[in-house]
Amino acid sequence: MNIEFFSEAAGRYASAANERFYRMIAAALLKKVPAYIDPKSILEVGAGTGFTTAEIRAKWPNACITALEPAAGMLRIGRAAATDVDWRADRLADFQGSKYDLVVASMSYHWLTPAEREKLISLAGQGVLVLAIPVSTSRRSGRDSRMTPAQTALLETVHSLRVEPGWPRETRRPELLLEGFSAKFRHVAVDELTVDEVYEDASEFIESLSARGALEALFGRSADAAVTELDARLSGLTGISFSWAISLTTASNDNNLTRYL
């Protein structure tokens, strides 16, 4: 279902604001790859319109990059933007790949099925796996427990519509990510990145949640009702702040990594 969503939303997804947001996350994520690693083969899972792909290419100009993107609308834009990449229209479940020096999934891991999440791990083999995953807690919000009006409105809308987030719990909690990956890899590091954004008004905030698939994930079939509620709760506000908590996970079985992670 999320693949049809992303296919239809591709034009809105490919906005300048989203490019800034996703490239900033990708750049922070790729910095987690230890400097001595020079990957010859890189697999990117859920490559979308190519924001992360562009960061990967800039960092490793000579690597062979395979980019998986099953949503046709996203793939069309990505393929046109990065022509020196082997784009595949596969879902991870259908992908016939072997092992890669580096596997990257930036803001896509939480959309994968449990079997696909296992497959991602096996594709990394002895290489390195890096993941950027939106999570529900942030160290920053721990320090400053006051919620912004946008956070309050979102939480109240979740409660009022009685929805269960579509993103699995084990991908939303940094401590569960650490526990899960530690059982599969010898070396794991989970760091957190907070991306603060300010939106002009309620409609810009709601559009950003929508185009990134967050409304779809949080509210599913109630997404339209959520838009109406959020709009009413935030009506008249300007300069709306919102913090995105993103977990950056690095995992590998390579023993040389011990001193880096």
Ligand SMILES: C[S@@+](CC[C@H](N)C(=O)[O-])C[C@H]1O[C@@H](n2cnc3c(N)ncnc32)[C@H](O)[C@@H]1O
């Ligand atoms: C939020 S976008 C992130 C795109 C990109 N990584 C970026 O940085 O802009 C998530 C992407 O994951 C893709 N996706 C969803 N399910 C997938 C699956 N089972 N296998 C591969 N990709 C998937 C979606 O089509 C979507 O393009």
